[in-house]
Amino acid sequence: MDKQTLGITVCREKALKKIPPFYEAPYFLQLAQEGKKWGIEVFVFVPMDINWRERTVSGWTVQSHATWVKATKPLPSLIYDRCYYSNQKQFNEYQPYIKRLRTDPQIHLLGTPLKGKLQTFDILKRNDNLHPYLPPTILYQSAKEVFLFLEKYRGALVKPNGGSHGRGVAAILPQSTGYQIRGRDQMNRPMSRHIKSKEELTSWLNSFINHSRYLVQPYLSLYTPDRRPFDIRILIQKNEQMQWEITGMAVRTGKPQSITSNLHGGGEAVSIQTFLETHYSRQDIASILSQLTRISQQVPQTIEAYHGNLVELGLDIGIDQHGRIWILEVNSKPGRTIFIKTGELELRERAVQLPIRYAHALLEQ
Structure with missing residues (x-):
């Protein structure tokens, strides 16, 4: 068993006509570069490609010149699940393979993926402190x-x-x-x-x-005064001390008259400080940031208590036109693009460092 390899599971994307054939390759490349500083090799693979009899798997690794090469390696003992499912059919196809990884006694998944939104909300409702922030669902x-x-x-x-x-x-x-x-x-x-x-x-x-x-x-009125939808993305991750920390917060704004602010739907990103100073008073900003910090501390602990181990979470938070704060969504496989789009590259760098440092702490154990 290779103890100094971090495996990353991905979905095979047949539509991609490039090498390597999976999404998030730039993020994984940064993980590989960060991993070298800690003596960790990053190895990306599709769960269907595991040879369980030999406990080997074919996948992709990064050469010294930042190029991806194919290789077959021992199945890593530590695995970071980054499979994104584009539809229910693909989800159903991958689940038996992910379940086998999750239940293998020789394998440690960095975090158990969350189930559906309703299941996650049902967990959060068990924490009375979070009740005021949960819309009826x-x-x-x-x-x-x-x-x-x-x-x-x-x-x-x-x-x-x-x-x-x-x-x-x-x-x-x-x-x-x-x-x-x-x-x-x-x-x-x-x-x-x-x-x-x-x-x-x-x-x-x-x-x-x-x-x-x-x-x-x-339907919540989550709009700026000029009718642009917005939400706040909070990235929370475990660090090398295996403690949760808030990596960063940023705001996504959508197109006027749209109902979503998602970057994939044409939204834009701005730093949270810039956004709040534009739209709220100093007193309101202090109250908003205080509540966001409290939510960010409560959500990971609540989910882990009832769901199991996690490595990171993305929280999507809305503020309605009466100033009330709502938890819109919790994502166990959050992206990091937003910090590039806001120009907060130090946050993006920290967001890449933490999974490697957490992995290193687990490997040292």
Whole structure:
């Protein structure tokens, strides 16, 4: 067993016509360069390529000139799961392989991936201190749930239980002439349409959701004064002392009249200090930062208590037009692009260093 190798699992992306054939290669290259300082080799592989009889695996490693080369190596004892699933079919395809890695007694996964959004919210609800920050969330079973939310709130939001990057998220807003629908389809394309009746809305929901696992939440007014949607991304990671720390915070703003601020959907990034100073008073900023810090301390501990070991989390936080703070999403495989886009390269560098330092601490054990 190779004790000084950090394995990274990825999904095989057949559509990519480049070498190496997986997403996040620039991030993994930075991990490899950081790993060299600690005597750790980074080895990227697809779980399906493991030879369990010989406990070897074919994958990719980085040569000295920052080029990726194919190799076959002993199956690493320490593995960082960065598989991103583009749809439910791909998720189902990979799960038996990920489960085998997770249950192998000779393998330590850096963190157990979170399940769906609803399961994560159910865990967070067990912490009374987090209750004020959790929007009401139920599983979509029929259009009936949406109509209940439309009666109780100013609008409803439907989103996939396991989706990412804003795909398949839609806001449903009542109007005097029916319902306005705005959001992004399953291909992450902007959509907007007007529906005249309950019957037509029911038919649209059945077609849009199409037996997928979806959630219903109130539609929250998470906008700047000029009607740009925004949210705050907080990156929390374990350090070499195996303690949680807040690596950084940044703000994503979407296009005017959009309902999502995701960077994959055309959003922009700005430093949190710049954003807050533009839109809030000094007193409000102090209160917001205090609450964000408190949430960032409570969420990882709560999830680990009921879910199991984690290495990092991305929190998406919203602030509505009344100044109330909401936890929108928790992601166990957060990206780091936002810190490049804000120009905060020292935060990006820290975000790369911590997984390697945490891995090194585990290998030393």
